[in-house]
Amino acid sequence: MSKPRVAFFDFASCEGCQLAIVNLEEAIIDVVGLIDIVSFREAMKEHSEDYDIAIIEGSITRPMDVERIKKIRAQAKILITIGACAHLGGVQRLANQWTPEENKAEVYHRHPGGTEHTTDANKFFNQPRQRAVDEVVKVDAAIPGCPINGTEFAKVLLALLQGKSLPIPDYPVCVECKKNENICVFELGKVCMGPVTRAGCDSACTNRGHECEGCRGLVSDPHMKAQTDVLEKYGLTADDILRRKTTFTYRYEEEAQAQKGGE
Amino acid sequence: MSDINIKVEHLTRVEGHGNIIMNASNGQIEKVQWQISEAPRFFESFVRGRAWHEMAHITCRICGICSIGHTEASLKATEAAMGIELSEQTKILRRLIKAAENLQSHVLHVGYLVAPDLLGVDSVFPLIATHPEAVKKIISLHRLANEMSNLLAGRTIHPNCMIPGGFTSVPSDKEMRALKQKLVDAIPTFLDVAEIVLANAGALPNFTRETEFIALTADDEYALYDGDIGSTDGGRWPVEKYLEITNEFVVPQSTAKYTKHARDSYMVGALARFNLNYDKLSPLAKEWAAKFGLSPVCHNPFMNSVAQLVECFNDVETTLAWIDKLLATGMDQENICTKYEVKAGRGVGATDVPRGILFHDYTFDENGICTKANCIIPTNQNHNNIQHDFEALAPTLLDKPEKEIELTLEMLVRAYDPCISCSCHYLDVSWKR
């Protein structure tokens, strides 16, 4: 059997997830042995439109981006997303709190040329609004994290190639954190989103004494009420709590609002 | 003369999305344009309403490859706004982390992204077969730089132990000694890689267009972490005056904002720093600049990659000196973060990241909530200079085959090492036929 042909594509992102893959260094060579990378814009000039697996980084922003991701989906047999941008909409989804016009006004209109060149008539500036990839096309596997954990990426890709179930945990970061014998940051007077956040990063932040900021999104059955109570007990205001719940995960808030609106 | 129509969409081996458009007929350029089609993400808009302690961890997501520099510029802006003083140890650690980022980014750029052009191949992958030893060396240096930032910053991409006032954890003496030894051991590898680049440097185009170079500058060090704003046209300004230098404006072909100072455009990045701060470079860095025939003020943007290599030597030598300084007193594991009071105010923070000078400017209310933000990214400052280089370079290429013109224009953009994701984030050359 010929090796599956893999292509990488990026949308609105910081390209940190692709860099996390480049940073696998020699380890990537094991995976590379099993696949043919036919397109990886960040690292190579070669490009092919003939691929089996598409790996997508970034959130989907404008009609031109919707069109592009739909074409990729039509070509790819398997579509995998990497990172919080593609999975949830990324930190930039916080911009959805405002209308596209309000965002353009704040960022561009204060500069010469900023009002006339950024209207919807210019396709580069047409109706920018952040969405996760699965809100636009079907996604076969979403690797969470901001950035992704490179090792997890390699494992997921391998599992997909071998037709096994995806090794993405559905328990909270606390489990990994305790296994790593960290002092809980709550004991240090800080607060943490680890109890409701999906593990798989090997508790990267709390290992270094920093709070989990929830970049991997929620586990499928989060104890949100209990988490909110704890945060209140630690003196956080309702606004503080909302900020903690939305840094990388404004998607959930938007979905909750949409549901309320729909009732 | 035949018509030339170039359209390179999504230029490869740069971070982000950019297109090159060039049309010419009868020996006349009709259009040569550098386009940035990157989707806008509106950081300056959506950080309004976020708390001071999360600013660095949000704004570092502007760019994965410069995330350390964004973190530091962001922390400096917050610290300036709230009057937070840093310990000596924190200041040195921040400089070490800055050096680690510079090394990581430069090795990646020169080794993985520029070397293929010099050796006439499309990516680093074919080099694995043809130049296995060289690729292994480049990988080992890249990994070392990553290990350094993992140790000091928690993570290479989006560092997680750097917070306003200092750190959430710092390395032990033992870890610092081990890092020092690894760097000392890596010097011969750096020399080997530099020799390989030197042997192929003849492939760098010889193109000169006079421009202004802007970078941080300091009296007592080669400025990366801290300094004033300096220009090769003369002049020195405190970072708070950055708006007088950057003068952002918007053009229809780019979602990244453009900038200009006294001339039509200016350049930032390794070559700008080299041109402005040459005398502060370490001995080995100066020695290698001489080997490449690089001396200030150099107006050939293709030499930016060489300036990056020279800076790698400077980073290694200064890092070794800083580690010695920390080890002389031993790492303080107790006072790793200054206590401070959250208060209202405005602060500007600047660092010189691998791709050039970077500014973050925040205003906070009395609860430490951001009410206004401005971030000016290096690649944005370079876009306008790239466009002006195109306009000067393209007419000199017209008698060349289309493929060669395309490659030269692409190489020019890559020399700037643009991370367009930063600037909102892209690279394509399109030949319109």
Ligand code: SF4
């Ligand atoms: S998920 Fe995070 S690291 Fe990955 S591309 Fe998005 S912002 Fe960058």
Ligand code: SF4
């Ligand atoms: S530090 Fe966070 S992740 Fe670790 S145990 Fe405490 S709450 Fe859980």
Ligand code: SF4
């Ligand atoms: S600890 Fe939390 S914030 Fe840090 S990488 Fe893991 S999920 Fe993301």
